[in-house]
Amino acid sequence: MTSSPDLFTARGLCKRYGRVTVLKDCDVAIRGGEIHALLGANGAGKSTLVRMMAGLLEPTAGSMQLDSNDYAPNSKRDAEIAGVEIVQQELNLIATLSVAENLMLARLPSIGGVIRRGPLKDRSRAALDRVGLNDVPVDTPVAKLGVGKQQMVEIAAALDRKCRILILDEPTAALSAAESATLFRWLNKLRDAGVGIVYISHRLDEVAQLADRITVLRDGQKIGTFDATECSTDRMVELMSGDGGSDDSALHPSRRQVDTVLRVDALTGGLVDRVSFDVNRGERLGIAGLVGSGRTELLRLIFGADVATSGNVYLRDDATAYRFRHPRQAVAAGIAMVTEDRKDNGLLLSKSIQFNTTLASLRHRFATTGMVRGRIERSATQTQCDQLDIRCHTINQSVGTLSGGNQQKVAIAKWLVRDADVFLFDEPTRGIDVAARRRIYRLIDTLAKDGKGVVIVSSDLEELLETCDRIAVMSAGRLMETFERNDWSHDQIMQAAFSGYRNQETGA
Amino acid sequence: MMPKHVRNVLVQYGGLLAVLAVIVAVFSFQSQNFFQHSTLVSIANQIPDLTFIAVGMTLVLIVGGIDLSVGSLLALSSAVLGSLMVDHDWSLGTAAVLCLATGAACGLVNGAIAIGFRIPSFIVTLGMLEMARGATKVVTDSQTKYIGSAVEAIGQPLPGLLLSPAFLAALACVAAGQFLLTRTVFGRYCVAIGTNEEAVRMSGIRTAPYAMTVFVISGLMCGMAALAQTSRLSSADPNAAIGIELSAIAACVIGGTSLMGGRGSVISSFIGVLIIAVLQTGLAQIGVSDANKQIITGAVIVIAVLLDALRSRWDPTRP
Amino acid sequence: MMPKHVRNVLVQYGGLLAVLAVIVAVFSFQSQNFFQHSTLVSIANQIPDLTFIAVGMTLVLIVGGIDLSVGSLLALSSAVLGSLMVDHDWSLGTAAVLCLATGAACGLVNGAIAIGFRIPSFIVTLGMLEMARGATKVVTDSQTKYIGSAVEAIGQPLPGLLLSPAFLAALACVAAGQFLLTRTVFGRYCVAIGTNEEAVRMSGIRTAPYAMTVFVISGLMCGMAALAQTSRLSSADPNAAIGIELSAIAACVIGGTSLMGGRGSVISSFIGVLIIAVLQTGLAQIGVSDANKQIITGAVIVIAVLLDALRSRWDPTRP
Amino acid sequence: TTSTDADGTGDNGKPRVALIMKSLANEFFSTMADGAQAHQEENADDYALIVNGIKDERDLSRQVALVEEMVSSNVDAIVIAPADSKALVPALRRAQQAGVVVVNIDNRLDADVLKTEGITIPFVGPDNRAGAKKVGQYLANQLNGGDQVLVLEGIRTSFNAQQRREGFQQAMAEAGVEIVDSQSAEWEMSKANTIASSMLSEHPNAKAILAANDSMALGAVAAVRSAGRSDDVMIVGFDNISAVQQAIIDGKILATADQHGDQLAVFGIEAALKMLRDPDTKPEDVETPVDLIHQQTLTP
Ligand SMILES: Nc1ncnc2c1ncn2[C@@H]1O[C@H](COP(=O)(O)OP(=O)(O)OP(=O)(O)O)[C@@H](O)[C@H]1O
Ligand SMILES: Nc1ncnc2c1ncn2[C@@H]1O[C@H](COP(=O)(O)OP(=O)(O)OP(=O)(O)O)[C@@H](O)[C@H]1O
Ligand SMILES: O[C@@H]1[C@H](O)[C@H](O)CO[C@H]1O
Ligand SMILES: [Mg+2]
Ligand SMILES: [Mg+2]
16 A cells, blocks of 8 residues: 555544534544545544534634645535535435436536536436446436435435545445445545545444545544554454453344244235235344335335235234234334434434433323323433433433434434334444444344344344344345345345346346 | 522523513603503503414414414404304303304314315415404304493403403413423424424324314414403404414514424413514504504514524523 | 426326316306406406515425515505605606615515524514515505506506516516526525525535525515506505415415425416416406305315315325 | 496396495495395396405405406496595596496595596595594583593595594594594504503593594493593594494493495495486586484484
């Protein structure tokens, strides 16, 4: 690795909110032609740092230089002009505009203010094809895409812009391996072209595979910058958390009991086509698949968020066939669901941690005769904060001001407080750091131990391999195959994930 | 404990109370007759109508709706009261029950259509605004119903207390509304629904009954307002309360309630009502021209909200 | 190519056009005088005012704002026109320029305060509603300014065409507004800002100039409406257009514009205006009682939106 | 110029008369409408009637539209109580030009504007100034020179509001009574209540309130009552709507003027029918009576 000169340097960067300091005296240097990973636990200050680089946030103190010129962007526009692009952790698309308009939003091709629709279409088509989104029409409204596709659109937009520094804040959190691979190919190309890439991810194997250098943040402070070659994933964890490698992956104990707790029978609706499976008490069932394969839709059908056109759901050893028409019925029957898109339908961002944590169980656990009992509400919230290690100043802080990972923990806490027989998790560790992820795996293990049935949808296959008793694979809305823990392989699962589309092509 | 409480009140309502104090000070300075007992009594007599309506409106705005029909519902409820008492010789008590029921029933219709068919409440209540006004004309035969002293007790100061039952009831509704909003499951869910209805639904909560109830409350408050106004004027006027929806919404927004839902306080709306009422009374009292009255009213509304916005931007504890 | 285009229009506007057609059919059935040339001319003469205002309002609603001051701005612009022509003998041309400038300037003030200080536009324009009405009374000295034939040309049918310049200008504004909204960078940014202002800002686009411009356009449209109305009445009336904001917003919402911002169509708003105007005219012609007129109007507004909502729920291509 | 008659009288050959009023929610106008309807029923063979009003008294653009709509539905005559004395004239000229007979009732059109537009429209209605003066004089008899009184005006752009204010002023001036405050409550009860309450606070010595119509007088009654001054503040109104009659009997209102609203439209319609029957009649103004109403006139 040649040590090319620094393209970007930051010295003594600080960010304070009121009395709280979230980033202290941070020095960073990014070289042209490197992929520079930024690691740290949830709330360590990664997003804060890169948002300052991209002109989205004003530093409280410190200075930045680009090409050894002073660089102090006042807006994202300033940063773009200087050649700094960012893909943010949270989705930032305009739901009512088309995919093409979103892709080119700040650069709509026009003459005298009138949009040139030909070039708009062509250029956005090219940008989509580049990231493998060949099947997404450029004129669909973005609201019609699933979260994963939306994330891909954001990435496509960033890759389409010329830049010298490209910042990606957890770009793969909602992507499965196949999409991630396309992205990595492009990142490698850009690196070769001399672009400096800042890459934030909690998926350490990705980092190990991709990064040239690694900077680690802990509690708002920089721990150091390291060559990727001298950093194993264990070492990364150690640097981030400050203590030596913890219990790590203990053997996966099966908690599976004999009686079924959830049986899904030929459930159909939207893209989902006659999906059947069952989950025993204490069992963890993973659902894998490509982005857009219908996993989220399946969970929504089970939960009554969308209404199935046919098929049924059975719970416990009860013979009653359910087809829920409203999530309330599902919750009442004993199902909980942690949604994929926390910003959209998981959390009330402007409300406090406490408000969100107790929302689903207010009536059952925190009220007598319709009146809220503030004290037990507070203590239950505090317990969850401690258990899940939600990093916050107070439980009255609005959830919108938490770091992405900590927001996700609140979304989970809401259902832990509510309790249920069956837990549906849609991308439960999206944006969650390694340590917290362990904590959540342990938590899921506890749920299993208590005899709950758990369904986990995840785009992170490693996660499923690590936590689940069985993995079902969806492809194009159908459940293709189910693998037992003892006889699954990475390869087989990927094969199955593609199989639905292959059949489609040959069939057509 | 107590001082902290007082401080909280000051922090939360300080900006608005300051605006109110300034307005009172200016009028007292302009007219030696302003800051006196009779003015206060006259203001206390005027505000119950708008207060009742603003309480209901606050809740409706908080769940993310709007109720434009309040003026017509007031008129219709009042017409029912007047017609029953004048044309059918009902007693005040039973007629009052029907008056309240009328408001609540119309509110239920508003809610049922808006929520049942998922149509913007703006349109549903705009339709109701027209329909209820038309119904008022049918009920009264477009005649002002003069009821006379039979209905006056509600608005008359209680002996010794100097405050009318209507005023006390309005205060009680403000207190109850604030309690409902901040201390009950119902209130919490209303705030949640206004913030992000889909997220509430995905938490396994049925949103429709809550939103529906809020529209019924708003209708009921129109019935209360009708009682207060009818008693104050001793008559049921088919033209009553035209345009009051804008004043009520203004009071709520001055008090910091968001038109986008999810944020609001009944007490703050009440302070908004006070600001509007004091302004109206004061301007009429110092006798400025009609034109200047409007110019000043407009300016003060904007300035009040501006000051409150600046203050709360400065206040780090508020989101 | 063409058939697809036609189909698109039908899919997009079909529900509203069907409602309109039903209304026309019912009235034609009720009165042999309805479906005739002179009625159409009379409707065409009335609608320019509301059309202009609805065009501006659509844009304001789309960026997530609201403009309650439109009625007062119309009156003030009209008052300026009247006062200049009557009291200062200005020619129509120059006075008209100042009339438009008045509207636009007030719109600029609305936008500057609402956006500059981040105050809800509801409050700012409510303040402007009062202030501009007060100013109107100052300008006209609370007197109707009779201008006479000097101003009539604008609203008079062009020989041979049977349509007035005001009507043609209103149609042109609808077309221009729709084009602006769907085909220009400006329009797409307005939609984007109304959908998710934060995300637009994150994309490195400054939102303030766009939102500001939209308020100026709304003010300018009030000036246009003032020209149309003044010419129709040959006079500037200080009480003109009170309450027109509700009709304009109703027209927009009937047309599917969202009060939450981010969604709307100028053409649909225009169809909304037509529905309202045809309803008024038809009800006047068949001579139902005033009370029933209001009841029917309210019901039709709700039903129109209801039908459109049901249709679009059934239409799988719409989100 | 009777081209419209050809098809307008298509149904049974009866002439069609359109009555266009202001707010039908004001009792004054609903009485007027009832009177007209009763008259039409008695004379069902002579003419057909269409009654229209506007939402509130200020919605004049709608009233202009109504004129046009009535013309386009081929009525033969329009009898109108204009919401504005000036702004309606051009529309009425166009109606005349289309061959429609036009009669002005209640609120007189502006003479200068009529002249400028080059048309004559007969006015059928009371002398509002004289009526107001009568009421004012009756009140003045109960007052002493130097007493203070308050005035509630109607909408300032309408001619009859201006006339009534002048009538009040004249009567007070002649009696040496001082008007200490005069504000417009736009014909509305609740607005009048607010304004009267404030004026009473500001002028604790006021002895009377003169309201330009009865709705505002009722608002004033309530204001006086809640100020606890029912015994020393007198109130007068205008219109003699049914609601005030009880109040006058109860002694809460001193007097009002009856301008015979129920007859007003009838007089107008009769004038119009006469002009239709005989196109050569010169349109002439008709002054309708205004009578003073007080406790004695109501309790025989
Ligand atoms: N507006 C704000 N007010 C107060 N604190 C804030 C605000 N915005 C962010 N913070 C705090 O700053 C800290 C750093 O947040 P940041 O988003 O940079 O973390 P992160 O390293 O990106 O974490 P994650 O991996 O979860 O995305 C968090 O503790 C967060 O709560
Ligand atoms: N509201 C909607 N309207 C139309 N199509 C939709 C809608 N929501 C999702 N889809 C489509 O349905 C398909 C399945 O989406 P789903 O979100 O279930 O997939 P997923 O496997 O969970 O992937 P992701 O990682 O994108 O969440 C996608 O192709 C998506 O574009
Ligand atoms: O003459 C009438 C009545 O007095 C009414 O009360 C208001 O409008 C006037 O024109
Ligand atoms: Mg982050
Ligand atoms: Mg998904």
